[in-house]
Structures are given as C-alpha cells and as structure tokens.
Amino acid sequence: MNDNFPNIVSHNEEFVVEIIREVGLLTRHQVEHARAKAGAGSIVRELIDQGLISQEDVARTLAAQNGMEFIDLSTIAPPPDVLQALDAETAKRYRAVPVAMRESTLVVAIGDPMDMETADALSFVLNRDIEYVCATPDSIKKSLADFYGTDGDGSINGSDVTLTTEGGDEATTAGDAPIIKMVSMLLLDAYNHRASDIHLEPLEKKFRVRFRIDGVLQEMPSPPKKLHSAIISRLKIMSGSMSIAEKRVPQDGRIQLKLGKKSLDLRVSSIPTIHGESIVMRILDKSSLALGLPDLGFLSDDQVKFERLIGMPDGIILVTGPTGSGKTTTLYSALHYMNKPDRKIITVEDPVEYQLSGINQVPVNTSIGMSFPAALRSMLRQAPNIIMIGEIRDLETAGIAINASLTGHLVLSTLHTNDAPGAIARLVDIGIKPFLVSSSVRAVLAQRLVRRLCSACKEPGELTVYEAKGLRIDALQIMEGSVQKAHGCENCRGKGFKGRMGIFELFMIDDEVRHMIINGATTIQLRSRARELGMRTLREDGVRKVLAGMTTAEEVITTTMTDVE
Numbered sequence: 001m002n003d004n005f006p007n008i009v010s011h012n013e014e015f016v017v018e019i020i021r022e023v024g025l026l027t028r029h030q031v032e033h034a035r036a037k038a039g040a041g042s043i044v045r046e047l048i049d050q051g052l053i054s055q056e057d058v059a060r061t062l063a064a065q066n067g068m069e070f071i072d073l074s075t076i077a078p079p080p081d082v083l084q085a086l087d088a089e090t091a092k093r094y095r096a097v098p099v100a101m102r103e104s105t106l107v108v109a110i111g112d113p114m115d116m117e118t119a120d121a122l123s124f125v126l127n128r129d130i131e132y133v134c135a136t137p138d139s140i141k142k143s144l145a146d147f148y149g150t151d152g153d154g155s156i157n158g159s160d161v162t163l164t165t166e167g168g169d170e171a172t173t174a175g176d177a178p179i180i181k182m183v184s185m186l187l188l189d190a191y192n193h194r195a196s197d198i199h200l201e202p203l204e205k206k207f208r209v210r211f212r213i214d215g216v217l218q219e220m221p222s223p224p225k226k227l228h229s230a231i232i233s234r235l236k237i238m239s240g241s242m243s244i245a246e247k248r249v250p251q252d253g254r255i256q257l258k259l260g261k262k263s264l265d266l267r268v269s270s271i272p273t274i275h276g277e278s279i280v281m282r283i284l285d286k287s288s289l290a291l292g293l294p295d296l297g298f299l300s301d302d303q304v305k306f307e308r309l310i311g312m313p314d315g316i317i318l319v320t321g322p323t324g325s326g327k328t329t330t331l332y333s334a335l336h337y338m339n340k341p342d343r344k345i346i347t348v349e350d351p352v353e354y355q356l357s358g359i360n361q362v363p364v365n366t367s368i369g370m371s372f373p374a375a376l377r378s379m380l381r382q383a384p385n386i387i388m389i390g391e392i393r394d395l396e397t398a399g400i401a402i403n404a405s406l407t408g409h410l411v412l413s414t415l416h417t418n419d420a421p422g423a424i425a426r427l428v429d430i431g432i433k434p435f436l437v438s439s440s441v442r443a444v445l446a447q448r449l450v451r452r453l454c455s456a457c458k459e460p461g462e463l464t465v466y467e468a469k470g471l472r473i474d475a476l477q478i479m480e481g482s483v484q485k486a487h488g489c490e491n492c493r494g495k496g497f498k499g500r501m502g503i504f505e506l507f508m509i510d511d512e513v514r515h516m517i518i519n520g521a522t523t524i525q526l527r528s529r530a531r532e533l534g535m536r537t538l539r540e541d542g543v544r545k546v547l548a549g550m551t552t553a554e555e556v557i558t559t560t561m562t563d564v565e
Contacts, residue, residue, distance in 0.1 A: 013043050016114075020061050025053055055136040059111070063134035066113040073097065073109060073139040078147070082106070086126070088148040093181050094122045097135070097143045105129040111137035117178040120224055125185050127221035179230045182223060183238070186231075187257060189220070191264065193493070196283055198266075200235075202228050202276035214451045214500050215324070232270070232277050239268045247277055255281070265354075284353055296326070296333055297501030299544060305506055306445070310334050310412075313385075315442035316405045318392075320417040326449045326502055327414045328353060331388055334412060335359060338386060346382055348375040349390040364390070376400040380409075389413040395431040402432060405440040419538070420446040420507035421526040424517055438514040446505040448538055450545070450555040453484055454492035458549065461485025467553035471543050481547030503542040503556065507535055 020026055030052050031043070038046035047053050056070075063070040078099050085106050086098045100107040106128055110119065113134045123130050135143075186209070190198045195211035202208075207228045209220045223231065236242035239253025255266040265284040270277050293303045309317055319327045332354060335345060339358050347356075350364035350372070360382070362375045372389065373396040379387060380400075391414050392398045405411045417423045423444040427437045461483050463473065486496020507530045509517075516526060531537075536544075542556030 016058070016062065017043055017047070019065055020053060020058065023061055025057055025061070055138055059113075059134050059136045062113045066134075068113045069133045071099065071109060071133050071135055073099070073135045073143045076100075083147055085128075090122075090125060090185070091144060091148055093185065094118055094125075095137075095140055095144070096122055097140055097147065099133065102131060105131050107131045107133060109133050109135040109140060109143075111135060111140045115178070118181070120227070121178045121182040121185075124182065124221055124223045125189070179227065179234050182227070183231055183234045187266070190281075190283060191257075194499070198279075198281040198283065200231065200279045200281075202273060202278060204275055207231075214495075214497055215449055216451075228276055232279055235268060235279055235281070236270070242268065242270065248272055267351075267353075293333060293337065295501075296330060297503065297545070297550075299541075302504055302506055302541075305443075305508065306334075307337070309443050309508075310338055310410070312410055312442060314405055314408050314410055316401060316411045316413065316440050317442055318413055318415050318423050318444045320415045320420060320423050320444060320446045321448060322416065322418075324449070325447055326500070327447065328390075330445070330447060330502065331412055331414065332356065335386070335388060343385045344383065345386040345388070346379045346384040347388040347390070348372060348379060349388075360384075372397040373400055376404070380404055380407075384409060386410045386412070391415070392427075392430075398427060398430050398432050402436050402440045406436075417446070419523075419527070420444040420505045420535070421523050421530055423507075424526055425523045434518050434520060438509070438517040441509055443509060444507040446507070446538060447502045448559045449500045450503055450542060450551045450559050451497035452499045452501045453486055453549065453551055454489065454496055454498040456491040456498075457487040457489035457496065458484040459487050461552075463546075463553055467557065470557045471539065471546065471553055473543060473547070477547060482549040483546060484549035484552075486552060501545070501550065503538050503545065503559070505535065505538045505541065508533060 017026070017031055021028065021031055026047065030047070034046040034050060034052070035043050044053075044058060048055060048058075060070045062068075076099050078097075082098050082101055085101075086096065086108070091097065095111060097109045098106055099109050106126070108122070108130050110132055111134070112118075113132070119130075119132055186198070190211050193211050193213055195213050196215075197212035199210040199212070199217065200207070201210070202225075205225065206222050207225045209222055210217045211220055212218075233244045235255070236244045236251070236253065238255045240255075242251045242253040250269070250271045252270075253268040255268060257264040257266060267282040267284065268279060269281075270279045272278075293306060294300075298306060319330050321327050335347070335356060339345060339356070341358075344360070345358075346360040346362065348362045348364060352361045352363045355361065362370075362379065364370055364372055364375060372391075372393065376387075376389065376397065377400065387401075387404055387409050389397065389401055389411065392401060401411050401413060415423050415426055417426050421444070423446075424437060424441070427441070428434055462485075463471075463478060463483055468474075468478065488494040488496045492498040507526075510533065513526065513529055513533075516529060521529075537560075539556060539560040542551070542560055545551050546553050546556055
C-alpha cells in the first residue's frame with residue numbers, strides 16, 4: 001500500500017481490471033477508454049472517477065476472488081474489547097480495523113485482500129489467529145477516524161518511528177512496504193518490552209525472534225520463514241554500512257532510532273549460519289546514562305563510599321565483572337555524576353557505546369594505529385582531570401594508566417575478574433610491579449546484575465529452607481526483613497520483574513592492604529583482609545536486597561554461584 005490513502009489496490013491493476021471485466025461489471029471498450037485517459041495513472045481510479053464502477057464493486061470482486069467475506073463497516077459497531085485488541089498505532093500502520101471476535105479468532109477488516117504480505121505482517125505483530133474480511137478503503141479510513149481518533153490524513157496522535165542511518169541521513173520510514181512496517185514494528189516492540197538485545201536467528205524450519213529482557217532471553221512471535229532474507233536485507237540497508245550482497249562473512253553496522261523525542265542506538269552484528277544469516281542488535285538507550293547511583297542498586301552506605309572515591313583527585317578505580325554485568329553503565333553513571341564545567345574528562349573506548357555531552361570521547365581504531373596505548377599517550381597531553389579507559393587489556397595499557405594515576409589523574413577502568421580482590425592479582429599477572437599497583441589503585445568494585453521485583457505487583461513471600469541456607473540467613477533476619485516474591489501484572493507483562501539492578505562488592509585499599517600487595521599477598525589473603533575491613537561479598541549485598549524486598553533469593557543465588565567463602 002502506498003501513502004495515497006485510501007488506495008484501491010496495491011498490486012497489478014491490469015490483473016484486477018481483468019477480473020472485474022470478467023465478472024461483467026465492465027466492457028473491454030470501457031477498460032481501453034479508461035486506460036488511454038489514465039495514462040501513467042491508476043486505471044481503477046479512472047474507472048471509479050468516471051462512475052463506471054465503485055470502490056464497493058472492486059472490494060466485493062476481489063474479496064470473492066480471494067475467498068474472503070465482504071462487510072459494510074458503516075453497519076458495524078465493534079465492542080470496546082475488540083477495538084482494544086488492536087492499538088491505534090498498529091491499526092494505522094496496517095490500515096486495518098478489528099470488527100469482531102469469533103471464539104479465539106480476531107476478525108479484522110482490510111481494504112486490499114490481495115496484499116497478503118501485510119496480512120502476514122499483522123498476524124506476526126499481534127501473535128494471534130486472525131480472520132481477514134474485506135471492506136472499502138474509504139470505509140476503513142472513516143472507521144479508523146471514528147474508532148481511534150485519527151485525523152483526516154490518517155495520522156495518529158503519538159510518537160512516530162523515525163529511522164536514521166549512522167551518517168545521520170534520513171532512511172526510509174515505516175511507510176509503503178510490509179517488510180518495512182514489520183521491521184519498524186519489531187524494533188518498536190523490542191523497545192516497549194525494554195529489551196537490551198534483539199536476536200534474529202534462522203533455524204531449519206522457522207525464523208526465530210528472541211528479545212533479551214532483564215538479562216533473560218525470551219522467544220517472541222516468529223515471522224514467516226520466507227521473510228527471513230527480506231528482513232535481514234532491510235536491517236542491513238538501515239545500518240548504512242552493511243552489504244546486502246555479502247552473506248558469507250560477518251558484518252557490523254549501526255542504526256539510529258528515534259521514538260518521539262527519545263534516541264536509541266542499535267549496534268547490529270550479522271554472522272552466517274548454515275540456515276542463513278543471523279543478526280543480533282544491541283539496543284543502547286541513552287536515558288540510562290542519567291541514572292543516579294541509587295538507581296544502579298547502591299545502598300546508602302556503599303553509595304557514600306563510592307561517591308567519596310570518585311571525588312578523589314588521583315588514583316585508579318576499577319570496576320570488575322564478566323561481560324554483561326553492567327560495568328559500562330556504572331562507569332558512565334559515575335562520569336555523569338562527575339561531569340562538571342571545571343573538570344576535563346576524556347574517555348578512550350572500543351567502541352564508543354554512548355555519546356556523552358561535555359565529555360571528550362576517543363574511539364579506538366586499530367586499523368589506523370589508534371590503539372588503547374596510542375590514544376592514552378595522546379590524551380595525557382590534553383591535560384585531563386579524569387580519564388576513563390574502556391578496558392585494561394594488556395601491559396602497555398595498564399602501565400600508561402598507572403603512570404597517569406601517579407601523575408595527578410583520576411583513572412576509571414574495567415577488568416574481567418570474578419571478584420574485587422582478584423583484580424590486584426590480574427594487574428600483577430599482566431606485568432605491573434606490585435609496588436606500582438599498591439600505590440595507584442584506590443578501590444575495586446565488583447558487580448553483577450539481578451532482576452528487580454516489579455513494584456506494582458510484588459507481594460510478601462517466604463524463603464524456602466534451601467534459599468535460607470544458600471543465603472546463610474537465620475530466622476531472626478527473616479523476621480526483621482521484608483521478603484517479597486514475584487507475582488506478575490500488566491506493568492511487568494506477567495513476569496514479576498521489571499528492570500535490573502547491581503549487587504556490589506567494594507574493596508577499599510588501605511595502608512595495610514598496600515603493604516600486603518607489595519609483599520606478594522595472595523588473593524585469598526587480600527580477600528580475608530578486605531572482609532576484616534567490612535567488605536560485603538556479592539552474595540551478602542544480594543542478601544540485603546532480598547531482605548529489603550528488592551529482588552528474590554533465587555536471583556541472588558543463581559547470580560553469585562561462584563561467590564564462595
């Protein structure tokens with residue numbers, strides 16, 4: 001369907017005219033005369049304008065040709081529960097009107113019974129059985145206005161989806177083709193589900209779609225297998241840098257997505273599989289950059305300590321944890337907290353995931369020699385107060401970071417270690433002298449992510465014997481706490497959880513710990529000393545949040561399986 005709504009037909013008009021002529025509504029002379037007068041325009045529109053046929057004639061004929069029922073929308077008043085089955089924006093995009101429920105099947109009126117690609121796309125979006133009936137395009141337009149409050153040109157009040165390429169040029173918006181509509185609705189659906197990743201995976205007999213929501217992959221309605229290539233090609237075109245002709249090698253791209261005033265970045269990665277190309281898109285929501293430290297999951301005492309640390313003039317603060325544990329979000333939130341006009345902040349990242357206003361961000365590009373060490377050496381000549389390094393990966397990067405911290409810069413970075421004390425051993429293993437580690441590192445923050453209970457539906461609960469034993473919680477703690485359990489509601493889409501938060505292990509380096517590092521103390525010895533200084537382990541911090549009714553015991557136990565005392 002094109003944008004000249006209402007359309008009569010969206011497919012081969014010659015074929016449609018021939019069908020109408022064969023049923024006796026037109027003569028060959030009338031058709032030839034209309035074709036000559038229409039020129040490059042619509043023959044069907046010319047026939048209607050001449051009064052030789054009506055929209056209803058066309059719709060009834062095409063409905064009969066396709067074995068579809070024709071209805072007169074002016075005589076139908078769908079009940080509210082039927083109208084609610086199709087939201088206003090979806091109804092407008094697909095130019096479809098829900099008219100009835102027949103057992104569990106939704107009956108939907110469309111204006112072009114030959115456009116089955118749009119019908120397939122709508123079935124995929126709604127994830128339910130649909131029976132299509134035919135109505136005239138004019139009656140569908142009027143019904144959309146009557147039932148959903150659309151204006152005269154068919155637009156709907158609300159946020160439109162705008163897609164731009166990496167270079168910032170306007171890309172094709174959700175308009176004509178069903179595939180474009182389907183992809184736009186897929187991205188919008190992922191955002192509405194608060195997904196962090198979209199996985200599009202071709203299998204032997206199906207095209208699987210999964211969203212990662214609050215860290216858990218959830219399977220979504222699957223589009224028809226035959227649409228796999230078209231959807232992948234559409235996403236590649238949107239990325240602006242991926243070739244639709246090349247399907248044998250992995251490719252990377254980026255899509256910028258606007259939902260009203262909200263801007264999202266999608267990092268796109270494709271890889272060939274035996275059943276076709278698989279695509280994963282990571283959704284980067286810039287609104288998460290403004291998260292305050294309490295929003296990350298810090299309780300008041302740890303928040304005070306962390307704020308004091310990032311207020312220091314020099315030294316290194318490390319954030320550790322596996323991939324996907326929220327390290328980048330924590331660092332960005334810290335930079336947001338420290339971003340003041342009197343401070344110069346420079347970051348070096350691979351890649352730059354979020355663009356931060358007021359902060360100088362340097363992307364790594366090894367193909368032209370812009371590695372972490374090369375970028376760091378140049379950054380130091382820029383006289384920064386605060387440096388953020390995406391990750392310390394090798395001796396050269398670690399050495400420059402250490403020297404920067406010793407010459408009056410505050411350095412923030414990440415390491416991949418399982419706990420906070422283990423970061424010290426990792427730096428020494430990389431090749432940094434213990435005395436340099438002891439004199440530069442101020443603290444190490446280890447973290448994991450757990451799902452946060454939905455505040456709208458969580459309800460009082462009890463711990464099982466296994467959970468209480470696993471968390472080492474006694475009966476008195478349980479009585480004094482406020483243990484909650486997941487229930488599920490519309491607000492959390494029945495899951496019982498909404499959003500995630502961190503559990504933390506904050507290892508502060510004092511003078512005694514510095515002496516232990518210089519003397520070659522093991523990670524076990526450092527951990528023991530940290531516990532004496534009051535460091536809570538990841539599991540202990542999780543226990544506090546279970547007792548506070550913020551998450552569940554199962555979440556904490558599963559996430560901290562390696563947290564062994």
